Amino acid sequence: MSDYLPIEDHGLIGDLQTAALVGKDGTIDWFCAPRFDSPSIFGSILDADDGGHFRLTVTEPNPVIKQLYMIDTAVLLTRYLTEAGVAEVLDFMPIDQPKTASDTHEIFRLARVVRGEITFSMECSPRFDYGRAEHELTLTDHHALFTSDDIELSLHATAKLSHAGGKHRRNGVARSEFTLKEGENSGFILSTGPVGREAGTLAPERVTRMLNDTINYWRTWVNRGTYVGRWREMVNRSAVTIKLLTYAPTGAMVAAPTTSLPEKVGGPRNWDYRFSWVRDSSFALTALIQLGYTDEVTEFLKWLAERVATASNHPSGPLKLMYRIDGRTDLVEEDLTNFEGYERSAPVRIGNGAVDQLQLDIYGEALDAVYQMSKAGRLLGHDAWMDIVSVTNWLAAHWDQPDEGIWETRGGRK
Numbered sequence: 001m002s003d004y005l006p007i008e009d010h011g012l013i014g015d016l017q018t019a020a021l022v023g024k025d026g027t028i029d030w031f032c033a034p035r036f037d038s039p040s041i042f043g044s045i046l047d048a049d050d051g052g053h054f055r056l057t058v059t060e061p062n063p064v065i066k067q068l069y070m071i072d073t074a075v076l077l078t079r080y081l082t083e084a085g086v087a088e089v090l091d092f093m094p095i096d097q098p099k100t101a102s103d104t105h106e107i108f109r110l111a112r113v114v115r116g117e118i119t120f121s122m123e124c125s126p127r128f129d130y131g132r133a134e135h136e137l138t139l140t141d142h143h144a145l146f147t148s149d150d151i152e153l154s155l156h157a158t159a160k161l162s163h164a165g166g167k168h169r170r171n172g173v174a175r176s177e178f179t180l181k182e183g184e185n186s187g188f189i190l191s192t193g194p195v196g197r198e199a200g201t202l203a204p205e206r207v208t209r210m211l212n213d214t215i216n217y218w219r220t221w222v223n224r225g226t227y228v229g230r231w232r233e234m235v236n237r238s239a240v241t242i243k244l245l246t247y248a249p250t251g252a253m254v255a256a257p258t259t260s261l262p263e264k265v266g267g268p269r270n271w272d273y274r275f276s277w278v279r280d281s282s283f284a285l286t287a288l289i290q291l292g293y294t295d296e297v298t299e300f301l302k303w304l305a306e307r308v309a310t311a312s313n314h315p316s317g318p319l320k321l322m323y324r325i326d327g328r329t330d331l332v333e334e335d336l337t338n339f340e341g342y343e344r345s346a347p348v349r350i351g352n353g354a355v356d357q358l359q360l361d362i363y364g365e366a367l368d369a370v371y372q373m374s375k376a377g378r379l380l381g382h383d384a385w386m387d388i389v390s391v392t393n394w395l396a397a398h399w400d401q402p403d404e405g406i407w408e409t410r411g412g413r414k
Contacts, residue, residue: 003048004343005029007261011067011076012241013091016098016248018105019257021045022076022091024067026057033151033192034103036247036254037274037324039129039350041153041192046260046348047339052127054190056109059119059177060084072236073218074244075211085116085182094210095217098248103151104193108210112185122176122188124155130336130350137172139163142202144174151192156202158186226292239291242284247325251299252276253284254325260336262345270345271408272352275322275331278304279406282365289372297373301384303327304366308387316358317394319366321408331355354408361406363395 009024018038020031029045031054032038043051060082067078075092090110111120128135128148135148141160146153155161159178178186187202218240227235246253256273263269285297304319307327311318320329333353341348370388374380380388 002343004045007342009067011069011078011091012244012257013074013076013093013107014244014257015093015095015105016244016246017102019244020091020093020107021258022067022078024065024078026055026078026089028054028091028107030258031107032257032274033105034101035325036245036257039133040131041126041128041151043127043130043339045258046336046342047131049340050127050131051339052125052131053123054107054109054125055121055123056089056111056188057121058082058087059121069237069240070215071233072222072240073215074240075215075218080118082116082118085118086114087118087120087180088112088114090211092211092214094214101249102193104191106192106210107190108187108207109190110185110187110207110211111180113180113182115182117179117181119177119179120159120186122157122159122178123173124175124188124190125173126153127171128153131338132336134171136170137163137174139172139174146172146174154191156189156191158188158202224293235291239288239293242288243293243296245284246296246300247276250325250327251296251303252323252325252327253281253300255280255322259350260339260345260348261342265343265345267345268347270341270347270349271354272331272333272350275324275352275355277322278319278362279321279359279365282362282369285369286372289369289376294373294376294378297369297376298378301370301373305384305387308390314356316356317363317398318391319362320355321357321359321362322352322355329355353410354404357408358401358403359406359408360395360399360401360403363391367391 005023010021013020018033018036020028022028028042031042032040042053044053058080064081069076078089080087092108094106126146133148135146138145142157144155144161155174159176161174161176163172222236253276254274255277259272259274260270285300289297308318331352333351336348339348
């Protein structure tokens, strides 16, 4: 049996600055903070033993598991059907002032029993900086503080926490096992950032408020859409996923929240996609325009215009192929030799060496997104128009240059 869940057996939660993958087995096996492109805290999707994880699941053997979202939200529900009864775990990340970049992010994990009596187990085992940094664990009955050189991780729990190695342990793991009866619930709040000691209280009224606020945020956003066809449920789900990949402080959109998931298991094409590709973002934003979500497109195009305005004289022209979500281009590629890779698909990479490639098609896709936005009634200002003139003038002089094509191969231009 594989140590790795199928990639499709994951749900995605996020707060528009970072995101986490939640497996059907109750494991958060990918989470970076404070941003999408920050080092991982939980990374067991890339190394089952040493990547780090946050698991909350039932102890009953061989449960039937269903994973679904609350309608039109990014609130994830994992349901366990067992011989002892029915249990649920609710996962979400609250969204509070998403346009203000923050080091503090929270993951709520709420366990409850619908029928019967169910025992749950929890294990929180972070591995900071892609498993390369050590941490100290300070443990009390209902609080665990994981302290690394650059980040704190604070876990507040309703259930009692324990650690076999004592209350102070290097690279320690916090555990809990608890039993709930029908109608009972318990919870965990994981918070990042320097205020982790104080954040994350589990007062029932706070948990209820945060859950309701998160549901309301997503449903209010979805209701801005204009699609009314027969595929509304699937279209809304796709729109929420695109929105989850948006970094709200700048408007940039990452191609994926993960790095190094292989194109083919065992193959070497394992790239870091936690950056904003001009091509991918333009396609996604064109879809959002057609669904009526024009604010996201406006924010991204403002961000892209800043990239044109600050571009240096580079062979790739006024735009790079990709950027970090804050607009920087320091994407030095590095192999993480301490991670074995998903299903042992090495190498595991961070950064992306294709950043300096010339791919001429990105200009067409970006200009098409601008055109689609104009058709939707969002008019361009003078500065934006001058940026377009600058881009098209460069293209007129360089359209016939050899480039690397759209697949980012490393063999040179054609």
